[in-house]
Structures are given as C-alpha cells and as structure tokens.
Amino acid sequence: MKRLFFGHTLAGLFIHTVVMILAAFFGSQILISAVNETAPEIQSPAEVKKEAILVLSPASALITKGGGKLAVQIVVYPGTVSINAVGVTMRYSANLKVVDLSRVNSFCTLYPEELVDSSARRIRIGCGAPNPGLTASAGVVETVVFQAISNGQARVEIDLDNSSVHANDGYGTNVLSRVEGAIFSITETKPATPLPKAVITSSPTHPDQNRWYSNRNPIFHWAQDEGVIGYATLLDQNPQGNPDPTVLEKGGLKQFSNLEEGVWYFHLRAKNNAGLGPISHFIIQIDATTPELNVQTNQTTVTEGEIVTIGFSSTDAETFLVKIRNESFETASSPLNLTNLPHGKSIIYIRAIDRAGNITERSVTVYVESENLIERFFDWLRLTFLNTK
Incomplete structure (x- = not known):
C-alpha cells in the first residue's frame, strides 16, 4: 500500500505545516485540560482571622487590705474561630500577693504550665483542650486569687507579646489580637456600705456603641465591685428598660445568641446589702444582611483599545471595591471605565460593603x-472547539 507523502510538493508542505500547528495547539490544550481535571489541588492553610481577646474579669474592684481577697478570671473571647490552646503571661503590682490558682469553670483539660514567680511578680499559665477545643463565644482559662497587702492602686496586666491564643486549625495559628488588664483599689478598712455605683459595661463583640455589627451573638461583661450581691440584667429594644431586681446574675459576663437585626439595649444594675444602684445602659446595633448589588456593563466582548464601562449600584452599601483579574481590590465609584485590558479573558470583581461590614x-x-489576525484565528479556534477564551 502506498503512503501519501506531502513533502515532495509545495502544497504538501503547506498542509503538513498546518496539521503540525493544529496538532501542537490542540494537543497542548487537551493536555493542560487533562492535568487541570485530574491533578489534585494543593491545599494551603485557610486564612484565620486574628481577633481573639484575653480579658481580666473584673476589670476593677475595691479590696480591703489584709483580709481582702479577689478572684480574677482570665477570660478568652476567640472570635469567629474555635481554639484549643492558650498561653498567658501576667504581671502584677507589688501590693498584691497570689494566694491560689483555680481551674474551676475552665474550658481547659490539660495544664502543662502553671507558674507563679512571686519575686518577679509574674504568672505564666499554659493550658488546652482536645479537639474541637473551645467552640463557645467565651471561655474561662483560669482564675487567679489575689490578696491585698498594702494600700493604693494595684494593676494586673496581661503581657501581649508573651501571650497567645491558638486556633484549632491544625497549624496552631496564633489568633490573639489584644488584651485587657485590670486596676484595683486597696483600702485600709472597709468603709460603710453605700449604694452601688452605676456599673461600667463593655462588649468585646460590639465594642463601639455607634457602629453597626454583623455579629448576632453579643457578649457583655462588666467590672464586679466588692460587696455586690448580684446584678440585674435585661436585653431589649427599649432604651429605658428596667431589669427585674429579683433575678440576679452572680458573674460579670452575659451572652446572647441569634438576635434579630436592629438596635438593642443592655440594661444592668448592681445590688448590695444597702440596696439597688442606678441602671446603666449599653447599646448594640446589628445588621447581618448582605447589601444589594446591581452590576451592568455596556459590552462583554471588545477589541484591543476599546473602553469597557461597568456600572454598579446599591441601596445600602457604603463602599465599593473593584479588582481586575488577579490584582488587589481598590476603592472605586460608578461608572467605571476600563481601558487597555489585556488580550484574552478578564474577570472584573465588584464588592459592595455596608455599614456593618457585610459584603456582596x-x-x-x-x-x-x-x-492581530493570527491571534484572532486562534481565538476563534478556542471558542469553536474548546469553548474557552
């Protein structure tokens, strides 16, 4: 049987060249497609938000010299990730003495490190819990019991640089963002009991009362004063709400879950043997709905040098960000005119961000x-046979 051989004629040489080009082009495309479909993706560690907080509770208190003791809880707020280990370094004033470390109510089950160095006035605590670790919005790490030994102001600080909170992500990522210490007042004798003062309330999840947040699960904590029997609390949408004084909280922490959107008021008052103190109020604002985003463009297929106009709008977004291909997001306004887009396929991403940080x-x-006619010919081949650009 005869073989056809085109190399002996000019026409054969042309056909031979075209066949080789097409074979190389489609062969490489098929190989790339096959590799992309069969090769497993290399998983990189997911980005973990660094938003955990270590807090001392109470943040302030009045202690009597000598017999006065105060239990100070180390509380961790992990944020939106679960954690499984905490390392805390604390330092305290010379007019305080550590008399006990307590694991009561701690989320930890393992305690590889519990050290009190009285000469350096330094406390080091390292503890953890097996998988899944701490999944709640807050957890007690350990309780340190102090005794007052001389009058004046006493400070207890958490050393941010030598403390850590580790995510349960398989990498032990440190997600600690900030710490809050405590200041105590030490007196010689216990004064006559006055009515409690207005309680200072704060929220690690919704710290700014003028801001909106997407978090539906607020946490409130407050400084506990010596001599207080308990705290009456109420969360409602009435700015003048009055908590029931017959139902008292013993601790300095209150959590709520799955609140509806809107403005909420946390009301708090202390009670001691002399009676009830004034009501304090703390405002939180919740908006968990992603903003509406409308996007329009004048055309999606252009030739090199043509301008592409993209319009976008939203009824509740405060900021718009735009990213072209693999570039970084940048602030933008509508309409957006794009010139000199590179040859081929470009994806333009538009983000709308509302007052609470929700993103669409x-x-x-x-x-x-x-x-270029040759490049347009290959573009046509890709579109016709591979359905890609």
Whole structure:
C-alpha cells in the first residue's frame, strides 16, 4: 500500500505545516485540560482571622487590705474561630500577693504550665483542650486569687507579646489580637456600705456603641465591685428598660445568641446589702444582611483599545471595591471605565460593603479580541472547539 507523502510538493508542505500547528495547539490544550481535571489541588492553610481577646474579669474592684481577697478570671473571647490552646503571661503590682490558682469553670483539660514567680511578680499559665477545643463565644482559662497587702492602686496586666491564643486549625495559628488588664483599689478598712455605683459595661463583640455589627451573638461583661450581691440584667429594644431586681446574675459576663437585626439595649444594675444602684445602659446595633448589588456593563466582548464601562449600584452599601483579574481590590465609584485590558479573558470583581461590614460580590467577564489576525484565528479556534477564551 502506498503512503501519501506531502513533502515532495509545495502544497504538501503547506498542509503538513498546518496539521503540525493544529496538532501542537490542540494537543497542548487537551493536555493542560487533562492535568487541570485530574491533578489534585494543593491545599494551603485557610486564612484565620486574628481577633481573639484575653480579658481580666473584673476589670476593677475595691479590696480591703489584709483580709481582702479577689478572684480574677482570665477570660478568652476567640472570635469567629474555635481554639484549643492558650498561653498567658501576667504581671502584677507589688501590693498584691497570689494566694491560689483555680481551674474551676475552665474550658481547659490539660495544664502543662502553671507558674507563679512571686519575686518577679509574674504568672505564666499554659493550658488546652482536645479537639474541637473551645467552640463557645467565651471561655474561662483560669482564675487567679489575689490578696491585698498594702494600700493604693494595684494593676494586673496581661503581657501581649508573651501571650497567645491558638486556633484549632491544625497549624496552631496564633489568633490573639489584644488584651485587657485590670486596676484595683486597696483600702485600709472597709468603709460603710453605700449604694452601688452605676456599673461600667463593655462588649468585646460590639465594642463601639455607634457602629453597626454583623455579629448576632453579643457578649457583655462588666467590672464586679466588692460587696455586690448580684446584678440585674435585661436585653431589649427599649432604651429605658428596667431589669427585674429579683433575678440576679452572680458573674460579670452575659451572652446572647441569634438576635434579630436592629438596635438593642443592655440594661444592668448592681445590688448590695444597702440596696439597688442606678441602671446603666449599653447599646448594640446589628445588621447581618448582605447589601444589594446591581452590576451592568455596556459590552462583554471588545477589541484591543476599546473602553469597557461597568456600572454598579446599591441601596445600602457604603463602599465599593473593584479588582481586575488577579490584582488587589481598590476603592472605586460608578461608572467605571476600563481601558487597555489585556488580550484574552478578564474577570472584573465588584464588592459592595455596608455599614456593618457585610459584603456582596459580583463579577463581570470581558473578552478582549486581538487586532492581530493570527491571534484572532486562534481565538476563534478556542471558542469553536474548546469553548474557552
């Protein structure tokens, strides 16, 4: 049987060249497609938000010299990730003495490190819990019991640089963002009991009363004063709410879950043997709905040098960000005119961000055709046979 051989004629040489080009082109495309479909993705560690907080509770108190003792809880607020280990370094004033470390109510089950160095006035605590670790919005690490030994102001500080909170992510990522210490007043004798003062309330989850937050699970904590029997609390949407004084909280922490959107008021008052103190109020604002985002473009297929106009709008977004291909997001306004897009496929991402930080993202795909006839021929081949740009 005869073999056809085109190399002996000019026509054969041309056909041979075209066949080789097409074979190389489609062969490489098929190989790349096959590799992309069969090769497993290499998983990189997911980005973990660094938002955990270590807090001392109470943050302030009045202690009597000598017999006065105060139990100070180390409380961790992990944020949106679960954690499984905490390391805390604390330092305290010379007019305080550590008399006990207590594991009561701690989320930890393992305690590889519990050290009190009285000469350096330094406390080091390291503890953890097996998987899944701490999944709640807050947890007690350990309780340190202090005794007052001389009058004046006493400070207990958490050393941020030598403390850590580790995510349960398989990498032990440190997610500690900030710490809050405590200041205590030590007196010689216990004064006559006055009515409690207004309680200072704060929220590690919703710290700014003028801001909106997407978190539906607020946490409140407050400084516990010596001599207080308990605290009456109430969370409602009435700015003048009055908590029931017959139902008292013993601790300095209150958590709520799955609140509806809107403005909420946390009301708090202390009670001691002399009676009830004034009501304090703390405002939180919740908006957990992602913003609406409308995106329009004048055309999605252009030739090199043509301008692409993208319009976007939202009824409740405060900020718009735009990213072209693999570049970084940058602040933008509508309409957005894009020039000099590279040849081929470009994806433009538009983000709308509302007052609470909720994000909605849309994208527009633009194809830029080359003015070069050969490149446009290959673009046509990709579109016709591989359905890609």
